[in-house]
Amino acid sequence: MKRIAVLLVFLLFLAIWTQSLRQAGAAEMLPTVRYLGQGGAYTVGPDEDFIVKRLGPFRFDFEPGPTYSAQDSERVWAFSGASDAPPADYHNWHDFGYVQAGCVIEYVGIDDDEDGLVNSFYLDGEIVHTIEEGMVFSGRFTIPAHGVLQLYAADSVGIWANICEEQNDITPTWTATPTATATATATSTPTVTPTNEPTVAPTVTVTATVTVTPTITVSPTPSLTPSVTPTTTATPLAPESTPTATPEPQLDACLRINFEIGGHVARTGLYVVQEIGGRVLASWYAEEGWEDSGWIYVDISHPSVYVQVLYYSGPDAEPVVMDMLNAAPDTPYGWLTRGMCHALEVAWP
Numbered sequence: 001m002k003r004i005a006v007l008l009v010f011l012l013f014l015a016i017w018t019q020s021l022r023q024a025g026a027a028e029m030l031p032t033v034r035y036l037g038q039g040g041a042y043t044v045g046p047d048e049d050f051i052v053k054r055l056g057p058f059r060f061d062f063e064p065g066p067t068y069s070a071q072d073s074e075r076v077w078a079f080s081g082a083s084d085a086p087p088a089d090y091h092n093w094h095d096f097g098y099v100q101a102g103c104v105i106e107y108v109g110i111d112d113d114e115d116g117l118v119n120s121f122y123l124d125g126e127i128v129h130t131i132e133e134g135m136v137f138s139g140r141f142t143i144p145a146h147g148v149l150q151l152y153a154a155d156s157v158g159i160w161a162n163i164c165e166e167q168n169d170i171t172p173t174w175t176a177t178p179t180a181t182a183t184a185t186a187t188s189t190p191t192v193t194p195t196n197e198p199t200v201a202p203t204v205t206v207t208a209t210v211t212v213t214p215t216i217t218v219s220p221t222p223s224l225t226p227s228v229t230p231t232t233t234a235t236p237l238a239p240e241s242t243p244t245a246t247p248e249p250q251l252d253a254c255l256r257i258n259f260e261i262g263g264h265v266a267r268t269g270l271y272v273v274q275e276i277g278g279r280v281l282a283s284w285y286a287e288e289g290w291e292d293s294g295w296i297y298v299d300i301s302h303p304s305v306y307v308q309v310l311y312y313s314g315p316d317a318e319p320v321v322m323d324m325l326n327a328a329p330d331t332p333y334g335w336l337t338r339g340m341c342h343a344l345e346v347a348w349p
Contacts, residue, residue, distance in 0.1 A: 051158070062085045144170070253340065270284070
């Protein structure tokens with residue numbers, strides 16, 4: 001009986017402790033992941049399974065362990081601690097919704113090539129955290145203020161994330177604007193913007209009554225228009241010249257032709273990027289099996305334009321219009337914008 005009583009007390013204590021963890025917002029466990037390679041056959045431990053990256057279309061799939069034989073184009077990871085593959089994000093926004101200040105973000109991810117395309121978390125459109133590149137990566141940060149949290153995937157990536165499973169106590173930073181009421185009695189209100197000192201000094205009499213009521217504790221300095229009664233005549237001043245504004249520079253757009261997402265490769269020939277209407281922006285000669293043109297800077301005719309990619313197998317060949325996998329909404333066309341680099345993800349029709 002004594003042993004049974006001790007066991008019951010232990011179980012009761014364990015239940016209370018588990019409940020306290022839930023009330024404290026303890027985060028769920030994120031998976032443990034390791035990169036195995038691309039193509040080939042793999043064997044993992046009894047508690048591990050596989051995540052496989054596949055193309056055409058781009059996605060991450062779950063495959064059960066302990067063995068898997070990958071195709072040449074497939075990348076493979078071993079993972080444990082989760083039963084689902086992560087969502088596949090590329091050149092898109094992933095919305096997490098509204099979060100509060102102090103919310104803790106914890107994540108583990110895969111497939112971020114070290115190519116300078118940096119993935120970042122945004123809060124109300126401003127970057128709050130950048131992700132380090134790698135075949136496996138992880139991180140943790142705290143949201144500094146209330147707002148809408150998003151992830152922008154500049155490169156192909158899959159991420160498991162705990163969003164606000166934990167909450168830190170922080171003091172939000174508030175921006176205060178004092179409200180002041182000013183009353184002034186003036187007999188005249190001259191407005192002068194001098195560019196040099198007047199030849200004589202007028203006598204100025206200022207009569208003003210000011211009442212300032214700030215909404216928070218601040219030290220506002222109200223701007224008043226004093227009453228001025230000049231007793232002498234000042235020498236007229238030369239008018240101030242207005243400088244000519246320098247026009248903003250017109251930024252180039254940046255593009256690359258990429259076959260990766262469609263799971264295809266280039267055929268030998270010339271690829272031409274042109275605006276809808278025929279204005280040629282760039283050309284790329286590719287050999288059989290190439291996948292990416294690299295970044296090309298171009299001058300587009302408008303702030304944003306629709307484009308298409310044409311393939312020519314030879315000088316007299318009819319062009320083939322390539323399928324655009326990341327087309328602008330409700331169109332078959334790609335798009336470019338000044339000051340932005342954007343990949344044109346193409347596939348053979």
